[in-house]
Amino acid sequence: MTADPGYNFAYLDENTKRMIRRAILKAIAIPGHQVPFGGREMPLPYGWGTGGIQVTASLLGPDDVLKVIDQGADDTTNAVSIRHFFRRVAGIAVTTRTREASIIQTRHRIPEAKLTEGQIIVYQVPMPEPMFRLEPRLTETRRMHGLADYGVMHVKLYEDVACHGEISIAYNYPVMVHGRYLMSPSPIPAFDNPKMDRMPALQLFGAGREKRIYAVPPYTSVRSLDFEDHPFRAHRAKGCCALCGAGDSYLDEVVTDDRGGRMFVCSDTDYCEERQASRTENAA
């Protein structure tokens, strides 16, 4: 597919790309720090990945192969429409295969397959500020980040332990990056948090409504906050995928009828399909 000649390559104008590119470089130089940028209005509403799309548009070149996932799936509305958007405005190749992609834009999951040095993962972020439920004033949270004053988050985790006996955060579990910045990993399940630590791929985060970009460079320490006597645990549903039998992947629970029938399936559709394909090959 060739790019629509009615748009500049990858939709954004060159001045906007340059501004976003400068923000991305500063974000990499200060791992976990939220860099403000001049977010543009995009042809889809906030909450549909406008931040991620602007980051991806500033990266994309004609040789890139793009994969887009929404909650692990390549075939959901958000993923399909973003892939279609970039095929139209940049004419680039797209894939659903994690291993074939050079750029992976994601909403709320990290693929099960290990990412490599040649890849970049772009997260769509609804709320970049990890402390916004504890301190709604951004002027205050900016100061707290400046002073590395994260006591309020430790108190929240402590209160969780006191009230529920465990830290009750299932997704968007706060992390400490490079031992300095408290960061929201975007609403990925806590199950995915360990994958961020010392990942060989570059991780970029774009928040369109909040107009912030942040980053985790490759091989950077990303630690999920916890206590010595209540260490971080990555939760997953107890069970195996009903389609591919995987016992190690993150599972979605699917209700199958109105009489309590349900099944667990892999949230990462590409991982599941590859496993199913290899099982069929082995059986044949």
Add this chain to the structure above:
Amino acid sequence: MRPGFADPVLDTQASFRAILEAMSRPGRIQRLEAAPTPPAPLAPATAAALLTLVDAETPLFTDVGGEAADWLRFHCGCPIVPQPGQAAFALIVGAPPSLSALPAGSDEDPQAGATLIWQVAALRGEAGWRLSGPGIEREHRLEVRDAPASFIGEWAEMGRAFPRGVDAILCAGRDLAALPRTLRIREG
């Protein structure tokens, strides 16, 4: 007047990805194939980095003058400022200024720290400085020919002010490497 990029959109993109890779994996040398042929004393990689990142929104401090400064004004459209303390980018082809002369941002806005685009005689991997920090699995090596002896000491001094600091992009010929402020440099 020498031209800028042959393809302003795609050459800028290719050059940005090289700079992105350099900044994410500090000390790893990137080669810019699609670089312009700028007026002396600018090297192709230096010119590519400037065209990719500098524009009317970014005041530039520089020690080049004459045709090179005119070329910059025309192609980047950037204001050229007389003091390094006013700059968002500093382009240096001679002896680098003291890092403390460049803006380092504040603890709340460390991204306001300047970017030093420093043209050096030659860059070589697998020798010289020992680099560690974010972006580096174990250790990267980088040899910067004719780097002043005081640079490592100044860099370490700046590291104590993290997150405030300056980031550097080193250019030589068509080669480019980057030093983000998180980098630790030891003598090889």
